[in-house]
Amino acid sequence: MSRPAAAGSAAPTTMRAIVVTRPGGLDALEIKDVPVPLRKPGWVRIKVRAFGVNESEVTTRRGESDAEVTYPRIPGIEGVGVVDEADADSGLRPGQQVATMMGGMGRSYDGAYAQYVTVPAGQVIPFETSLPWDVVGALPEMFQTAYGSLTRGLDLKAGQTLLIRGGTSTVGLSAATMAREIGATVISTTRHAERADELRAMGVDHPVVDDGHLAEEVRALVPEGVDAALELVGCTVLPDTFRCVRVHGTVCFTGALAGGWAIPDFTPFVIPNGVRLTSYAGAATDLPARVFQQQLQAIADGRLKAPVAKIYRGLEQVRDAQADVESGTMPGKHVVLLDD
Structure with a gap:
């Protein structure tokens, strides 16, 4: 009591x-x-x-x-x-x-x-x-979603490559700064070429203009495919996101900025051989006070934006x-x- x-x-x-x-x-x-x-x-x-x-x-x-x-x-x-x-x-x-x-x-x-x-x-x-x-x-919500997606969803590690699809969203921008802090190489998307500099300012290594078909351009940067992909655009582009990811890499579905929350007539065979699909919704408890305090300090120190x-x-x-x-x-x- x-x-x-x-x-x-x-x-x-x-x-x-x-x-x-x-x-x-x-x-x-x-x-x-x-x-x-x-x-x-x-x-x-x-x-x-x-x-x-x-x-x-x-x-x-x-x-x-x-x-x-x-x-x-x-x-x-x-x-x-x-x-x-x-x-x-x-x-x-x-x-x-x-x-x-x-x-x-x-x-x-x-x-x-x-x-x-x-x-x-x-x-x-x-x-x-x-x-x-x-x-x-x-x-709070922005960092909780980005942090949970990168850790619980993708288990992102230093030295890995990350694709963020929906990169100019608040979660996408936060995820980019956190991924760079982790030590990952970040590829992030925008639908507008003039926003590429905004992504670079947040620490993105490779801004990419998203016309709905990314796989060829991402594979030109990372021929074997990225280690991890954070999907924020939605199911409308999810099959193309799968094609950006290496065998035994992971796609985490977190958001649907374009409104596609489901795959019509879904079949598991839409997922390429060996690619893993997970999702993240999360809660406040997924952002420990210790981690939030570290993030605040990183902002104060200029290491996180x-x-x-x-x-x-x-x-x-x-x-x-x-x-x-x-x-x-x-x-x-x-x-x-x-x-x-």
């Missing part, structure tokens, strides 16, 4: 939040005064300082998510801030810097588009950093942030910064 809760200064009784009462366009994102969420035993209340804006929240706003999402709902699958209230035996203290993400947040229960959020203690990641909140706010596209100030600019995410014209993470 949890001991009595530890709390910081008394939270107000109401807060400002973005609420989606019914699916719709950008006007469905309404700023409302709502009660500050009460914390259940085993949960943590966080005072939100910043949060990333993701495709998942655009999908929730449109009403295109699965049955897990109900309305009205405060969106937001990730956030960073400080502990406001926690169980005394949770190991978390008021005022401590923390990150949280996923686990139904912003979908089956209210998320981080608000001044306060409550989440299960198991998905809270403590950290210490002097980096600004707008930088830290870009990282946080691909931030734009910073928005206050809940009033959430509509602008979602509009920019929908446009897809600015690679990197869109982050909303809240006032103290």
Whole structure:
């Protein structure tokens, strides 16, 4: 049984939040005064300082998510801030810097588009950093997905070659910097030749323009095929991605930016002889606090880059942030910064 809760200064009784009462366009994102969420035993209340804006929240706003999402709902699958209230035996203290993400947040229960959020203690990641909140706010979901894909999904090692298909996405950019930190050679894709320099700036060794047919160009760079491929574009290009990978190499399916989540009339023989296929969805627990702390330090030291596209100030600019995410014209993470 949890001991009595530890709390910081008394939270107000109401807060400002973005609420989606019914699916719709950008006007469905309404700023409302709502009660500050009460914390259940085993949960943590966080005072939100910043949060990333993701495709998942655009999908929730449109009403295109699965049955897990109900309305009205405060969106937001990730956030960073400080502990406001926690169980005394949770190991978390008021005022401590923390990150949280996923686990139904912003979908089956209210998320981080608000001044306060409550989440299960198991998905809270403590950290210490002097980096600004707008930088830290870009990282949780992006780093968790990239790190989980490279480690749990691909078991990437130093000296190996990695293909990232969907390289200018936030996860793709993060994966490139992490893979370089691991010591891998990175080939990464973009649909637009003018974005090749953006990939190089994130540490990509070989930017490649993706016209839907990569195998020949990748094999020109790595004749035997790459050791690992991170698939972020989707099943529409997956057969071509298979052809880029060596025998006993691995493809990890993590995302479907082009919308193809399934292979029609799937047959295992679409996978070339000896090539391995896995997937990664993951959870907050796949990003250990130790690893997140190391990544923060690597950013502070200049060894790792946080691909931030734009910073928005206050809940009033959430509509602008979602509009920019929908446009897809600015690679990197869109982050909303809240006032103290």
